[in-house]
Amino acid sequence: MQGERMEHGLRLLELDVRRRLDGLLQGNHLGLVPGPGTEPGEARTYQPGDDVRRMDWAVTARTTVPHIRETVADRELETWMVVDLSGSLFFGTAACEKRDLVVAASAAVAHLTGGGGNRLGAVIATGEKTIRQPARGGLAHARGLVRKIAETPRAPEGVRGDLTDAIEQLRRPPRRRGLAVVISDFLGDVEWQRPLRALSARHDLLAIEVLDPRDIDLPEVGTVVLADPESGRQREVHASALLRKEFAAAATEHRAMVAAAIRRAGGGHLVLRTDSDWIADTVRFVVARKRRWSGGGVA
Template sequence: MTGKETERPRWAPPVLRGDRLEAGLRTLELDVRRRLDGLLQGNHLGLVPGPGSEPGEARPYQPGDDVRRMDWAVTARTTVAHIRETVADRELETWVAADLSPSLDFGTALCEKRDLVVCAVAAIAHLTGGGGNRLGAVLSNGADTVRVPARGGRAHARGLLRKLAELPRAAEGTRGELSTMIEQLRRPPRRRGLVVVVSDFLGATSWERPLRALSARHDLIAVEVLDPRDVDLPEVGTVVLADPESGRQREVRTSALLRREFAAAAQAHRDQVARALRQAGAAHLVLRTDSDWIADTVRFVVTRKRRWSGGAA
């Protein structure tokens, strides 16, 4: 093990390539189970489509509760405002669109963005597993698309992650079409469930319309994967910038003016992506290659649990 590897934080994603793939997948599974176990406590509040449809127990109204869940019969009998809890739906079917186009074959921090895509899908598989739930996926590197039928069980989830991690890198100049992947999740129509789109959302936003159409039937989560160099250009003198999805290259000098313009353009694009996802009704999780991705996922899930349980966000 090199000195650089020994300095990696404990939360850094494992290496998921070459002869270290199998060991990395085992380490990833252990990390996800150890740090995410117990979050859902037997139900799926936080990742299910809505708070559920089965009626549960009534409890007194608290500030911040959704007034649409008022139980007027109990309120009339007790003269105290009550709301009706709901039990989360079972047998959840989750579909994942995992983008591994060439723009994700990049990373300047603790891992490449494509490694973080595998980690995100591992977390989703763990958080939605069990109870007869099923997980399916559409995986694409821009050149080839692999469709994994929705099935249940830990062995199926492991096989899906292995297929994702082993998906070959597309040749430079290959442009990924996220909108095409999303359209594949719409047809054929499926029962209401959960859809998770994992991508860096770089480039054109042609995915907005199909994403809105998808959210009309399913609960939607968008996982945006970022690297520090996606949003900030360091002062490194003259450098060659390359677009991995078009193959175009340009030599530039990283002057103070260029770095300010780059940061402003990157922030404007991120704001545009966040706005488009919000308008599509998608919950937005951001994972970075220089941040504790499991801790970020935990905060995201806990926030969703509080919202769906009726508490203040």
Template sequence: MTDVGSVERDRLEAGLRTMELTVRHRLDGLLQGNHTGLLPGPGSEPGEARPYQAGDDVRRMDWAVTARTTAPHVRETIADRELETWVVVDLSPSLDFGTAERDKRELVLAGLTAVAHLTTGGGNRIGAVVATGERTERLPARGGLAHARGLVRRVAATPRATGEGAVRGEVLTDAMDQLRRPPRRRGLVTVISDFLGEPVWERSLRALRARHELLAIEVVDPRELELPDVGTVVLADPETGRQREVETTPLLRREFAAAASAHRDRVSAALRRCGAAHLTLRTDRDWVADIVRFAVARKQSPTPGGR
């Protein structure tokens, strides 16, 4: 008799190996360096002072050197090459949904795999806070490729939540607050979620912005954006289990699409106010290509982290 559990574990291992190879082969040549390739920008450590030039940020004026030399000087900053990355992983029941090539939970795992491999190396460390709605688990930040692979596997093996006790929005807020108390070393915080519900997490994310660069990875399924013309269907809320039978009339489909578009606009606006870079991954698109395009755009952007 076949051991179903072992079959699922074998499928998981094979899938993770495929994602690791895909990310490394497709992205290593494009993103040179460690974190400066993904979210480029000035560092946080003080460097040398130099004469002020037109266009320099006046907030970096070095008044001590300016007073000593009687000429305006600014203080350069250098990047800390040992990056600490924390990933907030949303695995609440709404992520167990998908109508295209994969479900959203697989896409969350894909985003985590990409971030882990793009930030591994050179003494960098990565950790995760995994929220299912029923419990929140913190995986400590450590360095090394073996740790990064183990972290992805532990997240992938997280049991699916039943939906009981999950409060939409508060799941992300609680997970983000775990990175604020106690304050973590300055670094990169990545939040991977579908961001459904009202953005009650905005205040917590904005508080993280005071110490960290922010990257928000939003996972989307096309059926969350528009309904097909399929007649009468039963829709279920995975968070609460509530069901409702509806008829997909043209009016309902237009109102659904308008509401979905308005919700995504609210999420995008909230992320912009928090200063987070925003990457969208869809279950019906090539997630590797989307990450490549995003990373290249970040390298070419004159402003870091969506600022």
């Protein structure tokens, strides 16, 4: 019975994704990246935020105005997802748990990169184990991959996730150039910065940050029990105005560090929250990126 409910929920998710994201790909071979392309296209004026690796130095020197070279998208795209399912993702205080958003984001990536011979694979990391799903094409494979992510159990209490290792496992062995998507709440240390930059040197990069309101601020509820979902440790504290202020400041600082690390790696940064319409946020992100590629301004 539980399997039937899971299947029904995943089909509803797929229908919602298709209904609200269809149309975003019109006039664009890929929904999340303009390339990677191997055939040179037209040169256009550089816009802030463009990938400097696509600078056309010959045109820039001739015109004295920075230009980048567009590329014609390859006919086939290979997309790999790093899916973080460590203990901190099995938490939520709003419409859903963060792990539900991870499943939803995976379904959106599958939809936005599917078709045309494209392939999708994943490295699913719980901290206890890492599951590799080979990159294959077809709707049946994409559905099975999203189902595998949804069905992956939580690691035992006390097991910490290791996003750095998961990204490293995606890097080795080297794969053909494509799209790399990292889905995580990016909590904890930021040792993943170096492998993320190395990953983006070969692939177009998208980081999807999944957040819950309690990741950002503490509620004004007096005494509250704070728990580390990955170590199992708990601590009872009084949520005073000073503590709430310090917690919010630390959370803001950490989020700024995450955003800066992703920006330095040259990746796109999509933030999804359990208290927000994640599909609407995804739509705005994709539309902004497509506007930037067309030279319509900064995303």
